[in-house]
Amino acid sequence: xxxxxxxxxALDRVxxxxxxxxxxxxxxxxxxxxxxxxxxxxxxxxxxxxxxxxQLARLLETRHAVILTIGSVVKVKHEPWLPDAKAAIDPYYxxxxxxxxxxxxxxxxxxxxxxxxxxxxLGLLGNPREAGVWARKGLVLGNVQSGKTANYxxxxxxxxxxxxxxxxxxAGIHNNLRNQTQSRVDEGFIGFEKGAGKNKLGKVVxxxxxxxxxxxxxxxxxxxxxxxxxxxxxxxxxQNLNEPAVFVIKKNASTLANLTQWLKTSLQGGRINSPxxxxxxxxxxxxxxxxxxxxxxxxxxAQIRELLAMFERSSYVGYTATxxxxxxxxxxxxxxxxxxxxxxxxxxxxxxxxxxxxxxxKVFLESPDEFLRSINDSEDAIPIKHRITQIIEELPxxxxxxxxxxxxxxxxxxxxxxxxxHNSMLVNASRFTRVQSQLRNxxxxxxxxxxxxxxISGALDPVEARAVPEIFExxxxxxxEYGEAGHRWEDVLKVLHDAAAPIRxxxxxxxxxxxxxxxxxxxxxxxxxxxxxxxxxxxxxxxxSITYFLRSSVMYxxxxxxxxxxxxxxxxxxxxxxWMPEDAQGWYAHIAESIxxxxxxxxxxEAAGATPEExxxxxxxxPDSLIVTARNKMGTxxxxxxxxxxxxxxxxxxxxxxxxxxxxxxxxxxxxxAVQASGATPIQLSGSWLFSGVSPELVASFVxxxxxxxxxxxxxxxxxxAYIEERAASTLRSWDVLVVGKQYTARxxxxxxEFLNDLRVVYQVRSAGSRSSGNxxxxxxxxxxxxxxxxxxxxxxxxxxxxxxxxxxxxxxTGGDSVNYPDLAYRRFRGKPLLMLHLVRLTTSSxxxxxxxxxxxxxxxxxxxxxxxxxxEKRVEFVVNTVWxxxxxxxxxDDELESED
Numbered sequence: 001x002x003x004x005x006x007x008x009x010a011l012d013r014v015x016x017x018x019x020x021x022x023x024x025x026x027x028x029x030x031x032x033x034x035x036x037x038x039x040x041x042x043x044x045x046x047x048x049x050x051x052x053x054x055q056l057a058r059l060l061e062t063r064h065a066v067i068l069t070i071g072s073v074v075k076v077k078h079e080p081w082l083p084d085a086k087a088a089i090d091p092y093y094x095x096x097x098x099x100x101x102x103x104x105x106x107x108x109x110x111x112x113x114x115x116x117x118x119x120x121x122l123g124l125l126g127n128p129r130e131a132g133v134w135a136r137k138g139l140v141l142g143n144v145q146s147g148k149t150a151n152y153x154x155x156x157x158x159x160x161x162x163x164x165x166x167x168x169x170x171a172g173i174h175n176n177l178r179n180q181t182q183s184r185v186d187e188g189f190i191g192f193e194k195g196a197g198k199n200k201l202g203k204v205v206x207x208x209x210x211x212x213x214x215x216x217x218x219x220x221x222x223x224x225x226x227x228x229x230x231x232x233x234x235x236x237x238x239q240n241l242n243e244p245a246v247f248v249i250k251k252n253a254s255t256l257a258n259l260t261q262w263l264k265t266s267l268q269g270g271r272i273n274s275p276x277x278x279x280x281x282x283x284x285x286x287x288x289x290x291x292x293x294x295x296x297x298x299x300x301x302a303q304i305r306e307l308l309a310m311f312e313r314s315s316y317v318g319y320t321a322t323x324x325x326x327x328x329x330x331x332x333x334x335x336x337x338x339x340x341x342x343x344x345x346x347x348x349x350x351x352x353x354x355x356x357x358x359x360x361x362k363v364f365l366e367s368p369d370e371f372l373r374s375i376n377d378s379e380d381a382i383p384i385k386h387r388i389t390q391i392i393e394e395l396p397x398x399x400x401x402x403x404x405x406x407x408x409x410x411x412x413x414x415x416x417x418x419x420x421x422h423n424s425m426l427v428n429a430s431r432f433t434r435v436q437s438q439l440r441n442x443x444x445x446x447x448x449x450x451x452x453x454x455x456i457s458g459a460l461d462p463v464e465a466r467a468v469p470e471i472f473e474x475x476x477x478x479x480x481e482y483g484e485a486g487h488r489w490e491d492v493l494k495v496l497h498d499a500a501a502p503i504r505x506x507x508x509x510x511x512x513x514x515x516x517x518x519x520x521x522x523x524x525x526x527x528x529x530x531x532x533x534x535x536x537x538x539x540x541x542x543x544x545s546i547t548y549f550l551r552s553s554v555m556y557x558x559x560x561x562x563x564x565x566x567x568x569x570x571x572x573x574x575x576x577x578x579w580m581p582e583d584a585q586g587w588y589a590h591i592a593e594s595i596x597x598x599x600x601x602x603x604x605x606e607a608a609g610a611t612p613e614e615x616x617x618x619x620x621x622x623p624d625s626l627i628v629t630a631r632n633k634m635g636t637x638x639x640x641x642x643x644x645x646x647x648x649x650x651x652x653x654x655x656x657x658x659x660x661x662x663x664x665x666x667x668x669x670x671x672x673x674a675v676q677a678s679g680a681t682p683i684q685l686s687g688s689w690l691f692s693g694v695s696p697e698l699v700a701s702f703v704x705x706x707x708x709x710x711x712x713x714x715x716x717x718x719x720x721x722a723y724i725e726e727r728a729a730s731t732l733r734s735w736d737v738l739v740v741g742k743q744y745t746a747r748x749x750x751x752x753x754e755f756l757n758d759l760r761v762v763y764q765v766r767s768a769g770s771r772s773s774g775n776x777x778x779x780x781x782x783x784x785x786x787x788x789x790x791x792x793x794x795x796x797x798x799x800x801x802x803x804x805x806x807x808x809x810x811x812x813x814t815g816g817d818s819v820n821y822p823d824l825a826y827r828r829f830r831g832k833p834l835l836m837l838h839l840v841r842l843t844t845s846s847x848x849x850x851x852x853x854x855x856x857x858x859x860x861x862x863x864x865x866x867x868x869x870x871x872x873e874k875r876v877e878f879v880v881n882t883v884w885x886x887x888x889x890x891x892x893x894d895d896e897l898e899s900e901d
Contacts, residue, residue: 020108054486062107097188100206143359149181156279166244178225220249225249226255231262256303260307301342322595365822371576373579380396381394407503416572424544425545429551430550450474454501508530509531524543585781585782586782644875646876648865651864654783654859657707658774668858678694680737682739687744689741696724709777735832738790804825806828823863833864835862838858
């Protein structure tokens with residue numbers, strides 16, 4: 001039984017007082033728990049249970065012991081100006097904002113690091129007091145939903161203190177995101193919400209409640225984007241401003257045209273001499289020049305460049321969470337990439353998220369079983385690929401289950417003392433507004449059924465309540481998902497009616513009346529948000545715990561930006577669940593690993609003193625640039641070449657060819673025979689066999705002879721063999737070869753294994769993925785052949801230990817055995833390349849799939865060690881046909897023009 005909320009609040013206050021008296025570097029998670037246990041010895045806190053204490057510890061940890069690291073920077077040579085300028089800077093705007101964050105519960109360590117990070121970024125901008133004509137361009141790489149807005153608000157405040165007098169924030173391409181950004185700027189920088197409150201005169205908000213002696217001039221409001229007529233009424237000239245002028249505008253061609261025209265009219269010729277800071281939020285979206293004409297730029301890109309050119313002194317800072325953005329990846333040549341006018345030629349900053357951030361690494365690489373649930377029953381009700389005319393007659397059982405889980409989450413949060421917090425569920429299953437409307441209506445009807453059942457029967461004894469079908473299903477959902485969450489079913493049932501009653505279903509898109517105005521609900525907004533693209537990029541869903549995601553896209557930035565479930569979940573992270581198809585889970589895991597690799601590259605290049613130009617070329621040579629580059633070429637139907645390097649990456653034959661299955665199985669058997677004949681001695685690792693000291697010639701010969709499916713893009717034999725041969729005398733001169741198999745048991749039948757010479761290999765058994773068709777076979781639905789942890793094979797205990805220690809240190813993780821290490825962590829410390837050979841018996845998937853499957857298929861993968869620091873990475877050329885790309889991946893749903901929301 002939980003203690004009374006008042007007792008928990010009292011314990012919170014006394015522990016907080018104790019912690020704030022200690023130095024910031026002593027505030028560890030262990031110290032927080034020890035302090036709580038010490039106070040629990042007092043009589044007034046005897047009723048605090050272990051569960052109550054742990055929940056309080058997690059809450060306090062988010063306030064006081066969050067570990068936020070500085071991140072990495074690559075830059076061109078730049079004369080430091082901020083240290084000398086500090087003495088003359090009055091930090092008025094920064095101190096207000098810092099105070100606001102403190103009042104909101106941000107701990108001292110995080111505030112100190114935010115101070116340092118924003119100083120570091122400000123110092124990379126131009127000195128606003130420096131006369132003359134100059135321009136600086138940079139990029140900040142954050143994480144989806146990790147606090148980029150808080151970061152650039154800190155930068156804006158410090159830039160205003162330093163002397164920047166025109167501040168333009170270009171927000172998202174949708175009104176709701178621009179409005180949300182404006183509200184945050186009002187709260188964190190301006191201190192006054194224009195056009196709100198009584199008589200529409202406005203109201204004081206955020207930092208304005210702390211100090212309103214000074215206030216920037218603002219030309220936009222939370223309900224109104226920039227217009228020339230409204231701006232003319234402000235009457236503030238942009239020349240020689242005493243306080244900053246602030247514009248928060250939508251990333252829209254007409255809005256940008258209005259602003260530039262108004263600036264030209266007000267200037268009447270010449271350039272503006274007030275220094276400009278331009279923040280380009282979601283800089284990978286719409287800002288990039290994707291024009292196929294080398295002599296022309298795409299509209300918004302050209303307009304941003306025109307806007308910057310109107311100022312004598314300007315600093316452009318793009319913010320993005322998707323470093324694969326084609327700001328780095330011009331498809332034609334390296335020279336053209338560097339010639340892009342918004343390329344961050346002066347600096348690139350990588351922001352590391354705090355330790356309590358729930359991001360892609362944790363969800364998809366470290367703890368997928370905890371957070372992820374598979375959708376495999378949607379095809380009849382809501383096909384993943386559907387048209388605007390799709391009729392929805394009923395909800396899939398998985399979506400009904402997810403709705404029940406959301407009600408349970410709110411009930412558990414009430415029991416945890418979080419009754420007044422926001423609670424959101426996301427349903428993102430279609431890009432079409434009329435389909436979203438149908439979904440909204442069906443979800444609303446089902447929610448009403450649950451609410452009515454709880455209103456009528458929720459107060460019954462738990463045993464009697466089981467006779468009510470809706471409550472019986474809720475109890476079964478609780479058993480399946482939250483039976484170990486620390487609360488008894490009878491306690492959950494007591495508050496379920498109160499939990500469910502205020503929940504409503506809102507459709508969120510450009511045509512709906514539904515809004516997510518969380519600030520209007522002081523006691524918490526409880527909502528199931530049904531939408532599409534409006535919920536896929538930039539918009540924050542407060543208190544998001546349950547996500548039902550049924551979208552199709554293979555584009556890295558699109559997928560990552562759809563991840564609204566990333567962020568901070570203090571006190572309820574263990575309750576969060578994400579329903580999505582298995583193939584989407586596989587894509588996310590792959591992308592998460594790829595982005596981790598790029599961030600590691602950035603750290604290495606910072607240590608080596610590299611420039612943004614060199615990092616841009618590094619991104620361009622990354623194996624996954626292939627799929628990103630394809631985005632720029634969609635529709636051309638031509639073959640094009642992508643140059644990539646394979647060092648530090650892992651490639652696999654996904655998919656495999658059904659037609660060539662017998663031939664490829666024979667190639668695996670022949671390779672094992674040749675390896676043994678070369679004198680390599682096998683070592684048994686569970687059910688697998690490891691050979692060391694294998695020659696690169698044997699590996700290259702196998703890869704050359706193996707016949708991959710045409711869809712196995714990154715395993716085209718020519719480029720891979722060329723890479724192996726190029727490095728055969730250096731980093732790839734000695735190979736580990738792993739024949740992967742299951743552990744043999746007495747239950748195995750003769751058809752379940754074979755002897756490769758004298759080595760018993762028990763076949764892996766996997767279902768054919770739902771995307772399999774014709775000759776193309778996918779091994780499972782998660783885009784991977786190898787199982788987690790396989791890349792440890794061949795590494796010494798010392799190498800594994802070093803890899804694990806490095807991973808924990810880089811990601812601010814505590815514990816050792818409890819950490820679930822991704823393969824990427826080991827690959828970074830591999831001394832030799834690893835060839836993995838798979839013999840797999842495919843079975844028909846639950847949804848039918850391909851008939852007449854071959855009895856056995858062979859696949860391979862290679863884990864390449866990273867190139868040594870300072871070592872020139874050899875790039876090889878892969879060829880892709882965009883007709884093939886469309887056939888295998890379809891059109892990227894968010895790039896189609898068919899009546900999107």
